[in-house]
Amino acid sequence: MRRVLALLALLALPPQAKDAAAEEVVLGLSQDSVNISTDFDGSDILIFGAIKRETALEADPLQVIVTIEGPDLPVTVRRKERVFGIWMNTAKVVVDAAPTFYAIATSAPWREAITDTEDLRHRVSIRRAIRSVGAEVMDSQNFSQALIRIRKDSGSYMLLENAVTLREETLFDTRISMPANLTEGAYATRIFLTRNGRVVSQYATVINVRKVGLERWLYGLSRAEPLLYGLMSIALAIAAGWGASAAFRAVRSS
Numbered sequence: 311m312r313r314v315l316a317l318l319a320l321l322a323l324p325p326q327a328k329d330a331a332a333e334e335v336v337l338g339l340s341q342d343s344v345n346i347s348t349d350f351d352g353s354d355i356l357i358f359g360a361i362k363r364e365t366a367l368e369a370d371p372l373q374v375i376v377t378i379e380g381p382d383l384p385v386t387v388r389r390k391e392r393v394f395g396i397w398m399n400t401a402k403v404v405v406d407a408a409p410t411f412y413a414i415a416t417s418a419p420w421r422e423a424i425t426d427t428e429d430l431r432h433r434v435s436i437r438r439a440i441r442s443v444g445a446e447v448m449d450s451q452n453f454s455q456a457l458i459r460i461r462k463d464s465g466s467y468m469l470l471e472n473a474v475t476l477r478e479e480t481l482f483d484t485r486i487s488m489p490a491n492l493t494e495g496a497y498a499t500r501i502f503l504t505r506n507g508r509v510v511s512q513y514a515t516v517i518n519v520r521k522v523g524l525e526r527w528l529y530g531l532s533r534a535e536p537l538l539y540g541l542m543s544i545a546l547a548i549a550a551g552w553g554a555s556a557a558f559r560a561v562r563s564s
Contacts, residue, residue, distance in 0.1 A: 334513070335361060335362075335511060336361065355488060357483065357485070358484075371505070373417045373476070374503060375416050376414070380410040380466075384404060385408045387403050405453075415470040417482065423507070424509070431509075432509055466489060494520055500514045
């Protein structure tokens with residue numbers, strides 16, 4: 311059963327600098343942390359807010375983009391090819407920094423929400439979020455695309471077009487589902503206001519994801535005492551196998 315982990319509620323922002331934008335996101339966090347327990351099976355994040363204006367509403371429509379980005383970790387992407395009838399790793403690319411989770415929700419189709427130039431400047435799209443690649447092959451871009459495809463299929467990367475509801479260009483809300491296999495760390499949350507594909511204002515905050523209870527104890531044990539953790543894992547696997555075998559024999563004999 312999915313849980314509501316965080317609610318982004320309306321909150322007045324402090325005064326901005328002299329060159330503040332005419333339109334700003336009014337946003338806050340009612341919960342700035344997510345706890346992962348042993349029965350954690352994925353959750354939803356509800357986001358809503360408002361747009362504060364210093365000037366009259368303009369004729370060109372305003373759009374909203376919401377992103378949630380998990381911690382960056384290096385990833386090695388390998389390509390397998392059939393060599394003499396055996397599948398083998400023939401090439402690889404090391405992605406130096408790829409988000410473990412990345413979700414984008416927009417109030418319009420992607421092409422209408424932001425231009426390529428603004429995407430490059432603010433690193434909004436999934437492919438821009440992958441910071442850099444240390445390549446050992448010529449077609450390293452294909453490896454990055456393969457990584458994005460794999461993580462999209464697993465639900466770790468997602469582009470949710472038209473998923474942000476924008477009312478009267480003032481109130482907005484969206485819901486983003488997060489998978490069960492979240493990585494601990496700070497999840498950067500950004501909201502962009504765009505007009506004609508250009509970013510006119512943005513807001514950023516952080517949601518902290520952490521393990522608690524037995525999950526936290528096991529995680530700490532695996533880092534502090536890897537040998538003990540390994541022996542415990544083996545013992546639990548043997549016990550589980552013996553228990554299943556004993557149960558099967560009992561069923562057969564009855």
